[in-house]
Amino acid sequence: MSGAQPWAFTDDRGVESVAARVPERVVAYVRAGAALLDLGVAPVGVYGSGHDGAGLDPAKAGRLGDAGVPYLGGGRGLDEGVLREARPDLVVDVTYDGKGPYALDEAVVERLGIPLVALSVGNELSLPGILGRFDALAGSLRGGPAAGAGSGSSGLADAEDVLREAAGRSALSVLALSGGGSGQVHLARPAAWPELVRLAALGVRLVDPGPGAGVNWLTTDWGRVGELRPDVVLFDNRAHAAPPGSYGIPDAARLVPWNPETPPSPDAYARFFRGVAEYLAS
Incomplete structure (x- = not known):
């Protein structure tokens, strides 16, 4: 699959995101971004939650710091202008309730006019199920099984x-x-x-x-x-x-x-x- 082909993915809220081409500039919540990086999809930026401050939490970062992925700020306090400057064509968050994204105000993404995918990390899925969903998303962004999966x-x-x-x-x-x-x-x-x-x-x-x-x-x-x-x-x-x-x-x-x-x-x-x-x- 090339970036010029249509892309669609249904997240764990049951929301289908569609785009005219495979997203190439992903901004993600830290946890999701670190997972995607492990699975071969490098985000162009990550953001934190309400628990996070001005810097990237080393305990949550995985390989993000070593890979030089920029940290854009903390979640719902994230400056919208900073997010726009990253020029994302997809935002990836997590959800604990299957209803809304955990770390970022969904209205911010709506104003950018780009898709938002929220994957479950709550106990309605088993750990293998959670891992499978992130692998599926990574695969959709790479056009097949996630690299290294x-x-x-x-x-x-x-x-x-x-x-x-x-x-x-x-x-x-x-x-x-x-x-x-x-x-x-x-x-x-x-x-x-x-x-x-x-x-x-x-x-x-x-x-x-x-x-x-x-x-x-x-x-x-x-x-x-x-x-x-x-x-x-x-x-x-x-x-x-x-x-x-x-x-x-x-x-x-x-x-x-x-x-x-x-x-x-x-x-x-x-x-x-x-x-x-x-x-x-x-």
Whole structure:
């Protein structure tokens, strides 16, 4: 498929985007852009969410920084003029509810008169399903299977085998959390996060934080972490999350970085799974 041929893609809101030619200048939310880059589609710019500041968050960036992809600013505060200067012919965002884009005001894209694709990263899809959707989008932009997708998938399968073996030999309990500072912590509900569901399917013993308000997180104090007594803590390493410090994590617990916005690509998740396996095996 050449760039001069018609292009169409239906996103996870059920919205079909069409263009007279295959889009060549993609601007994307950081998470989506990092995934597309892994899949062989280099964005001309990326933007953050309301959590992000003036600079690109290294934890969310994947290979974007090394590739020199410009960071345009944070999400709904993004200057429309900056976006226009990037001259995109497609914007790619993510969606958690299947209704609207997560990070960017859809009206901004409408004023530019270009398509917006929003792909689901919520728990209505399995992790393989999420990866498949990003691969499908990348393939549509390249005119076939995403470059490197085959080897990336193989690498992910190998990483899952390593993790499955490590989990099978380990009795360690694993708690995922995001620090909110000295006064509070957000404990992840494993069933709400596709990558945590996948960890559990591979044999990782994930800790449920227990009853309380919140669909994705139980927000509580750090004392609850001590009560749960996890052997391993997956801590949110994004820039806006408070580092784990010594608030209430048991001294013996192993700390493993976790990006709840890992780029949806086989390569990125292979790295994460191998990291978890390493800590389970050590």
